[in-house]
Amino acid sequence: MSVHDVARRLPDIPVLTDLCRSMAMLDAILCPEWDYRWHSFDARWSATEAMASMRDGSGNEYSLVISPAGAYLRGFDHESPMSPYVDDVPWPGVLDDVPPVFRAYIDEPSFTDEHGMPVVTACLWRQRDDDRWHAGAIDFPEDGEESDGADWLFQLLVARSPESYQDWAEDYFEMAVDLDAVRHVFALRPLTDEVVAALSPERVPAELAEDIKDIGYPVG
Numbered sequence: 001m002s003v004h005d006v007a008r009r010l011p012d013i014p015v016l017t018d019l020c021r022s023m024a025m026l027d028a029i030l031c032p033e034w035d036y037r038w039h040s041f042d043a044r045w046s047a048t049e050a051m052a053s054m055r056d057g058s059g060n061e062y063s064l065v066i067s068p069a070g071a072y073l074r075g076f077d078h079e080s081p082m083s084p085y086v087d088d089v090p091w092p093g094v095l096d097d098v099p100p101v102f103r104a105y106i107d108e109p110s111f112t113d114e115h116g117m118p119v120v121t122a123c124l125w126r127q128r129d130d131d132r133w134h135a136g137a138i139d140f141p142e143d144g145e146e147s148d149g150a151d152w153l154f155q156l157l158v159a160r161s162p163e164s165y166q167d168w169a170e171d172y173f174e175m176a177v178d179l180d181a182v183r184h185v186f187a188l189r190p191l192t193d194e195v196v197a198a199l200s201p202e203r204v205p206a207e208l209a210e211d212i213k214d215i216g217y218p219v220g
Helices: 003-009 013-030 100-105 155-159 162-173 179-186 193-199 205-215
Strands: 039-042 050-055 061-067 070-076 122-127
Touching (some): 013 155, 013 162, 039 205, 070 100, 155 162, 162 179, 179 193
Antiparallel strands (some): 039 050, 050 061, 061 070
16 A cells, blocks of 8 residues: 555544544553553644654654644655665655645654654655645655555554554553553543443543643543
8 A cells, every 4th residue: 555545545644643532542541651652642742733642662763633624644764775774864755745835854853864854764644624634745665655654654543443453452552452442432432430441440630631632632
């Protein structure tokens, strides 16, 4: 699945935003230690922007900025032949077509290295009035169109099902994950003692108050 396939399969911005909130909330329940979570969501990244992110602890990541202008999604696969560290510059075409309204994110310090180089192998964007997601015109390397890592970096964003998250979480956290509880959170219904206990028996909603606030998860 190429970045262009991902662009065709991603949902609209509100649906994607809700999905990212759900996965961040589930990670927070399943994993008390923030550093070991894959998914996070900062509802107050700035006065006007929210940001969802994924970091796998091995150098692979994505960031989704939701702003009044729309949404900007960048991903980085550290083993990709399209890594900017191959030639000390982003792969041709990955960022070239990013519209002006999102170009500030290319140089955003959170998305660049210490030398100011954009850390990116895949990029997509969608303005508020767009009817679809966009990606640049890219001349992929001989390894093929999956070389940028979009296929696996954004797999849960494309699948967007409770079952897909359950499969991933059971593999990553090495524990059973209650599917009905996952469905409850995917529906963005307020957390209950029963739902939290079904996911993590040692946790209670009161312990999650700060996470709920940071994520902007519904409370009632």
